[in-house]
Amino acid sequence: MGVDNVLFSPTGHRLIVVGSNEGSVYVYKTVNDDIGDKIAEIEQRTRTFNGSLKIAISSDSEILVIGANNGDIKVIDLITGLEKFQFFHSGGVRSLALSANGQWLVTGSRFNIDSPATVRIWETKTGRLLLEFEGSASEIVFGLDDKLLVTFDWGQNVNVQSWQLEDLIVETCTRIPRNFTTDEWKEYFGDKPYHRTCSNLSQPAK
Secondary structure, eight states: OOEEEEEEOTTSSEEEEEESSSOEEEEEEOSGGGTTOEEEEEEOOOOSTTOOOEEEEOTTSOEEEEEOTTSEEEEEETTTOOEEEEEEOTTOEEEEEEOTTSSEEEEEEOOOSSSOOEEEEEETTTOOEEEEEEOOOSEEEEOTTSSEEEEEOTTOOEEEEEOSHHHHHHHHHTTOSSOOOHHHHHHHHTTSOOOOSSTTSOOOOO
16 A cells, blocks of 8 residues: 555544555554554545545544545544545545634635636535635635635635625625615515615615
8 A cells, every 4th residue: 555645633543544546545543452443444536647635634533524636525533434424526626624613624626627616615514515616726724713714826826715604794894885775685685585784784775
């Protein structure tokens, strides 16, 4: 087995070994009498070109996330070694990161002919997609309070932005002069009941 990467979980209870060629990840125990016991072998197939895997571990050492450049993403329970669920990011996983509290996962895809490069934010416990936007991210991290997202691209550009809905609303309300008119609301939101998005701004009559 060729080895591409070796890393410990933050608590030191697990050793993760990433195979360099066959696209597999191995998880071993590192404490007590079970030290060296393999608890999981996860197959994560990649494209033959540039097939390295992207890895993230939660700060409590309970979750391992593996992303491949064929788009497959697996979330592994590091306590049991079992797969919790699997989902997909079209274009292939170029970068990924977990939030400090482990609640959210962010993945960045590669640009290809079929789809532009995008950034997606997922709920870690369920795999539910929370947010997606276009953008290139060769590296990506959450801010310390998990409210900011920092992305880097190959052009050495750095982008820092809010991503949580309540923060986006507050930021938007500082930049616009008014709320939606009722006609605008109906155009974008259909039959959903009207409400003022920005409580500090007036509601136009039409």
